[in-house]
Amino acid sequence: MLFIGILRWLRGYVCFRAEGGFMERLLNAMAQDGLSVWDLHKRGELYYGCVHVSAYRKMSRHARRCGVHLQVEKRKGLRFFTNKYRKRLGLLLGAFFLVAILLILSNFIWTIEVVGNEELSQDEVLEMVESYGVKRGAYRPSLDLRWIEQEILLNEERLSWIGINAAGSKVVIDVKERVRSPEILDTNSPANIVASHEGQIVHAEVYAGQRLVKEGDWVHEGNLLVSGIMEDNKGNIYYRNSRALIIAQYEDEVTVSLPFTQQVKEYTGKTVRRNYLEVFGVKLPLFIAWPMKGEYEHQQETEELRVFGIPTQLWLDQHTYKELTTVTRTFTEEEVRLQLLSQLEDYEQGELAQAKVVSREIEEEKDGESLTFHVKYTLQEDIAQRVPIEIAE
Numbered sequence: 001m002l003f004i005g006i007l008r009w010l011r012g013y014v015c016f017r018a019e020g021g022f023m024e025r026l027l028n029a030m031a032q033d034g035l036s037v038w039d040l041h042k043r044g045e046l047y048y049g050c051v052h053v054s055a056y057r058k059m060s061r062h063a064r065r066c067g068v069h070l071q072v073e074k075r076k077g078l079r080f081f082t083n084k085y086r087k088r089l090g091l092l093l094g095a096f097f098l099v100a101i102l103l104i105l106s107n108f109i110w111t112i113e114v115v116g117n118e119e120l121s122q123d124e125v126l127e128m129v130e131s132y133g134v135k136r137g138a139y140r141p142s143l144d145l146r147w148i149e150q151e152i153l154l155n156e157e158r159l160s161w162i163g164i165n166a167a168g169s170k171v172v173i174d175v176k177e178r179v180r181s182p183e184i185l186d187t188n189s190p191a192n193i194v195a196s197h198e199g200q201i202v203h204a205e206v207y208a209g210q211r212l213v214k215e216g217d218w219v220h221e222g223n224l225l226v227s228g229i230m231e232d233n234k235g236n237i238y239y240r241n242s243r244a245l246i247i248a249q250y251e252d253e254v255t256v257s258l259p260f261t262q263q264v265k266e267y268t269g270k271t272v273r274r275n276y277l278e279v280f281g282v283k284l285p286l287f288i289a290w291p292m293k294g295e296y297e298h299q300q301e302t303e304e305l306r307v308f309g310i311p312t313q314l315w316l317d318q319h320t321y322k323e324l325t326t327v328t329r330t331f332t333e334e335e336v337r338l339q340l341l342s343q344l345e346d347y348e349q350g351e352l353a354q355a356k357v358v359s360r361e362i363e364e365e366k367d368g369e370s371l372t373f374h375v376k377y378t379l380q381e382d383i384a385q386r387v388p389i390e391i392a393e
Helices: 002-011 023-032 053-066 078-084 089-105 122-130 145-155 333-350
Strands: 013-019 038-043 046-052 069-076 111-115 159-167 170-177 191-195 199-208 224-227 229-231 237-239 243-259 261-279 282-285 295-307 310-330 356-366 370-382 384-388
Touching: 002 013, 013 053, 023 053, 046 053, 053 069, 111 122, 122 145, 122 170, 145 159, 191 243, 224 243, 243 261, 243 333, 243 384, 261 295, 333 356, 333 370
Parallel strands: 111 170
Antiparallel strands: 013 046, 013 069, 038 046, 159 170, 191 224, 191 384, 199 243, 229 237, 243 370, 261 282, 261 310, 295 310, 356 370
């Protein structure tokens, strides 16, 4: 119905009022002449309806023969619109150029949406396609999207599939990330199990191979724990791929220290904002540039400008710079203690990530200038390390 309404508006039509005479005879005459009438209805003794401009002239001749009096109620359509504003040439030209600009802008990419990514960030995917010209402000007809898809798949190992679909000024990038193949363990080649770290064995489970240690034994790094060389009752030697879970307990010590007086970064309270208006992929500065001396923390936000909720295809890049300065500050003993505990948490999540912390004993040492933690850890870890057996030919 919308399409039909647009066609009628382009052709032009009139809405009429008819009274008196023989209305049924008029309608029959119009039907025989192939003239269409729509929205025909009756209110009291009057009939109302709409016909095309060209049909209204023929309808008038039939109406005179049928004694029906016609009167135009409304005139609608492109011809009446342009006639109404014929003396306002600037308005018509403005409307024309507006439509032309919208048609031209629809050939440029203004919105890019990324879907399907999980491990890869949106910025990483946008960086991939940007190197092939897919970016905001790019002229879409000049881009061979199918060729770009193939090139990205050939050069990007992190993706197993990518689809770049354009609809008007919007581009949707649908990606599927490559599933990393799990590391395939060699279960056929013979191997021994040796200790990757010294410690006292607290738990041992041997799944294949000859067990050489028991719970309570102390082993050093490199000691043989499970042998892959086996001998049967007849004295025949054969080789196995040893597999085992060997949990050992050991101690680790670390020392961390911080002074009470430290050099730290603080905000001065000075903030510099520099905004850019992005048009056709070109960033236009909305500020007067001057050199910024010193150290600043930078934050950036980008948002699309809207008028009454309607996207304008214009973007505002907002850059905020917060000035930093280095100051000398004296912390209390409790504040330094919290800083040291934070360092220990980082150490445990990093260096001790593979181990289980059984206990942690902290011994504090304080002098007039600093606070020191002497930390003693009791840890448990799987120390089973597979080492292939080299068999001479």
